[in-house]
Amino acid sequence: MNINIDFVNKLRISGLRPTKQRLKICEVLFNTEKTFHFTVNDLSKIISEKLNQKISLATIYNTVHAFKKKGYLKEISMNSDKTYFDTNTTHHHHFFDSSTMKLIDLSDDQVEKIKINKALPGKKISSVEILVKIENE
Amino acid sequence: MNINIDFVNKLRISGLRPTKQRLKICEVLFNTEKTFHFTVNDLSKIISEKLNQKISLATIYNTVHAFKKKGYLKEISMNSDKTYFDTNTTHHHHFFDSSTMKLIDLSDDQVEKIKINKALPGKKISSVEILVKIENE
DNA sequence: TACTTTCTTTAGAATCATTATAAACTATAA
DNA sequence: TTATAGTTTATAATGATTCTAAAGAAAGTA
Numbered sequence: 001m002n003i004n005i006d007f008v009n010k011l012r013i014s015g016l017r018p019t020k021q022r023l024k025i026c027e028v029l030f031n032t033e034k035t036f037h038f039t040v041n042d043l044s045k046i047i048s049e050k051l052n053q054k055i056s057l058a059t060i061y062n063t064v065h066a067f068k069k070k071g072y073l074k075e076i077s078m079n080s081d082k083t084y085f086d087t088n089t090t091h092h093h094h095f096f097d098s099s100t101m102k103l104i105d106l107s108d109d110q111v112e113k114i115k116i117n118k119a120l121p122g123k124k125i126s127s128v129e130i131l132v133k134i135e136n137e
Numbered sequence: 138m139n140i141n142i143d144f145v146n147k148l149r150i151s152g153l154r155p156t157k158q159r160l161k162i163c164e165v166l167f168n169t170e171k172t173f174h175f176t177v178n179d180l181s182k183i184i185s186e187k188l189n190q191k192i193s194l195a196t197i198y199n200t201v202h203a204f205k206k207k208g209y210l211k212e213i214s215m216n217s218d219k220t221y222f223d224t225n226t227t228h229h230h231h232f233f234d235s236s237t238m239k240l241i242d243l244s245d246d247q248v249e250k251i252k253i254n255k256a257l258p259g260k261k262i263s264s265v266e267i268l269v270k271i272e273n274e
Numbered sequence: 275t276a277c278t279t280t281c282t283t284t285a286g287a288a289t290c291a292t293t294a295t296a297a298a299c300t301a302t303a304a
Numbered sequence: 305t306t307a308t309a310g311t312t313t314a315t316a317a318t319g320a321t322t323c324t325a326a327a328g329a330a331a332g333t334a
Contacts, residue, residue, distance in 0.1 A: 077214065077268050077270075078216060079212055079214045079216075079220060079221075084216075095260075098263065110254045111254065113249075114251060114267065116247065116248055117247045118243055118244075120232065120234075120271060122273060122274055123236075123273060123274060124271065124272060125270070125271055126270045127269070128270075129269075129270070130265060130266070131214050131265075131266045133262070133263045133265075133266075134257060134262055136259060137261045
């Protein structure tokens, strides 16, 4: 499996030991054409149901947080009982469909430049995220 | 107290019975100059510690949700372990200061008009919210 | 290779916000 | 005053997330 060699290197470079649990999670998250949104519960189900593997929930939480810290995942800012993560770490925004409870990417160039005309002394902007809520017409 | 007469009327108009618990919560939330942000836990503390009153947590949850449903409160979209509410129900956005974990209003006219150049068939936009994360310089 | 250290994984317990339940209570209308 | 529908409440239940402490695995060193 040469796919995994990349992941092994990436993990090592990040200071994370390439354990088989982390490699499995890498495959699920980063071995796809398209980026996607997920909750820890989603990820856990993919691993146990689709791949028939057993990785402890605690490990999945640990790994997701470690990946987020390293910048390989983004946490999405929205109010929900669950926390959503995004494998698309480029700067972009989201639609949230209240009818289906699903997130949809809204790329940066599909939004006209946002200009914030308010400065807060001693503070700098670290991110600007738009959440567009949609519903059935 | 003529303040309360207003609240009694407002509650009645909204189809909510003006109970003493709801009136007390109205006073805390709406009897101030400035709007503010709070969590259910904050509100509960204000009532028990500052006002020395006892309102069940369940009632506070019920009331806050009822007020939100009627449009007297807004829920703020951001990822946090707690849910934040806002007594400012006009259309506006937020700064979230990661250093202090506090929300700051960003009024609509302090943001240049947002244009979303992506339409989703069969869906309509119900809200557009910007969250600007800031940190110490 | 053997040993040591440090990092990881794990099951299960603990925590914390929130919601559900069901009985007691209260506002309202007739 | 009485009946009814809406409310409050304590408490239990739920569900996501974090903590714990012990067992296991990777990396570094000789």
